[in-house]
Amino acid sequence: MILSLEAVTGGYGEVDILNGIDLALEAGSILTVAGTNGAGKSTLAKAVVGLLPRVGGRIRLDGRDIVGLPAEERARAGIGYVPQVANVFPSLTIEENLAVVEGVADRRGRIGALLAMFPALAERRRFRAQSLSGGERQQLAFARALMTAPRVMVLDEPTAALAPSRVAESFERIATLARTGIAVLLIEQRARQALAISHRGAILDGGKVALAGPAADLLADETAARLFLGAG
Amino acid sequence: MTDLLELAIAGLMSGLVIGLAALAVTLVFGIARFANAATGDTMTLGAYATLGGTAATGSLIAGGAIGILAGAAAGVIAYATVFRKLERRSPVAALLASIGVGFVIRAGLGLVYGHGQQVFQLPLVRPWRVWGIRIQPTDLEIAAAALATLAAVFLILHATPIGRQMRAVADDPDLARVSGIAPRRVMIALWALAGGVAAVAGCLLGIKTVVAPEMGWDMLLPAFAAAILGGIGHPVGAVVAGVLLGIAQETATPWVGFTYKIALSFAVLLLVLLVRPRGLFGRIEGVR
Structure with a gap:
């Protein structure tokens, strides 16, 4: 397992939002985490990337406990993160959004490779990120998170701010990421579509894992479908 | 008309100093997210350090470099000893602490140098006359130093x-x-930069006027007004607004008098907060 969570608790202030979460993620696989609003999905993402102020339990990256590691060191250790909103630096140009990332071995080469991967960004490399559309912003957010060549990508509702016509493209991009060997922790409201490209799934309820298993089994589970997956 | 143009030139000079001070304020606000009331006293420290450095080395440029280093060091020390500990507290706590830091700097300078006024011993030069307008060569040097500092910061x-x-x-x-990105490294660089910029502003103000322990504190209101007018957290806005404010203050002198020209800053501050809180260049959310 490249990433494992053992009895993870935590939250903001005194109140726990996560109440003992156990999950595991293999290299090259996608784990979708779904659940109702307030179930703790985004809080879980923040716990993994190091932005949650208070975390208990163990989070292991390649067997090493990273709970005490600050967010910037987790990023350098190989965890990429695409937040749901505010996922680019708006006043920096597209190129600067990539160049600003620390912990990159061949910065110039990496920027070139990522701009080749996202041609729409390459054309506008000197434009400020605030001028980008929702879809372009998401491409930039992916590119920024990929700068460090991460082994784990944490994606928090990557399709939330997209036009419906862009959603399928976004899921295809996520599937491609996994095919390159990156482990993807995918927090997603569009649970059915997310599970369709995932290897495993987990459904959170009240800060706990209510259901977990192979993605295909969850999609076929009538209880999960009725309570958590919606029509999506 | 000639008098008004001369006042406008004087305003441009003081505006550049206000702009530098506002730049130091806005840099800290944009990144550390609070209004640093110790900016004025860091200016004063920079002026005294430049004065001392010039006396020790015999060179104003070497003295200026010492002043910049002193301002940068003061910024980093204030961050390490006070502001770092308040990072997770409210901006009001940091603002109040910065008033305290400023007071400590001011009191320290008063203790060491006394409360009398000191001046930079610069050679007297005749003003140039261009189309009947008097221009002090020192003013041009001050403007050049201010512009060089702005260029370096940008x-x-x-x-x-x-x-x-x-x-x-x-x-x-x-x-x-x-x-x-490691926040600690960025914050140290920020405080060194803001302290250095404030020191340059203080040094230039000292050359233009006199050096006294209260000189920087007196500049705080125009600096805050310019930072807000420019759009808080917006470096270009702070400088442009500083220049506008400087020119407005000086050209208003015939009508409001020397004593009350500072009140113009307060009026601008109130007007901007009431009419256009995001300032000239800022976005609605305030911090760029």
């Missing part, structure tokens, strides 16, 4: 990795962290 912000990181942290501190 070069650091836009053409160096640490400057890019500062702008990234100003945009979104959490996103900066998950992008591998």
Whole structure:
């Protein structure tokens, strides 16, 4: 397992939002985490990337406990993160959004490779990120998170701010990421579509894992479908 | 008309100083997210250090470099000893602490140098007359130094990795962290830069007028007014607004008098907060 969570608790202030979460993620696989609003999905993402102020339990990256590691060191250790909103630096140009990332071995080469991967960004490399559309912003957010060549990508509702016509493209991009060997922790409201490209799934309820298993089994589970997956 | 133009030139000079002070204020606000009331007293420290450095080395340029280093050091020390500990507290706590830091600097300078006025011993030169308008060569040197400082700051912000990181942290501190940017390093660079800029402002103000322990504190209101007028957290806005404010203050002198020209800053401050809180260049959310 490249990433494992053992009895993870935590939250903001005194109140726990996560109440003992156990999950595991293999290299090259996608784990979708779904659940109702307030179930703790985004809080879980923040716990993994190091932005949650208070975390208990163990989070292991390649067997090493990273709970005490600050967010910037987790990023350098190989965890990429695409937040749901505010996922680019708006006043920096597209190129600067990539160049600003620390912990990159061949910065110039990496920027070139990522701009080749996202041609729409390459054309506008000197434009400020605030001028980008929702879809372009998401491409930039992916590119920024990929700068460090991460082994784990944490994606928090990557399709939330997209036009419906862009959603399928976004899921295809996520599937491609996994095919390159990156482990993807995918927090997603569009649970059915997310599970369709995932290897495993987990459904959170009240800060706990209510259901977990192979993605295909969850999609076929009538209880999960009725309570958590919606029509999506 | 000639008098008004001469006042406008004097306003441009004081505006550049206000602009530098406002730049120091807005840099800290944009990244550390609070209004640093110790900026004025860091200016004073820079002026005294330049004065001392000039006396010790016999060179104003060497003295200026010592002043900049002193301002930068004061900024970093204030961050390490006070502001770092308040990072997770409210901006009001940091603002109040900065008033205390400013008071400590001012009291220390008063203790060491006394409360009398000191001046830079510069050679007297005749003013130039251009189309009947008097221009002091010293003013041109002050303007050149201010513009060189502004160019250096903007070069650091836009053409160096640490400057890019500062702008990234100003945009979104959490996103900066998950992008591998260590906040501590950025904050140390920020405080050194803001302290250095404030010191240059103090040094130029000291050359133009006199050096006294209260000189920087007196500049705080115009500096805050310019930072707000320019759009808080917006470096270009702070400088432009500083120049506008300086010119407005000086050209208003025939009508409001020397004593009350500072009140113009207060009026601008109130007007901007009431009519256009995001300032000339700022976005609605305030911090660039």
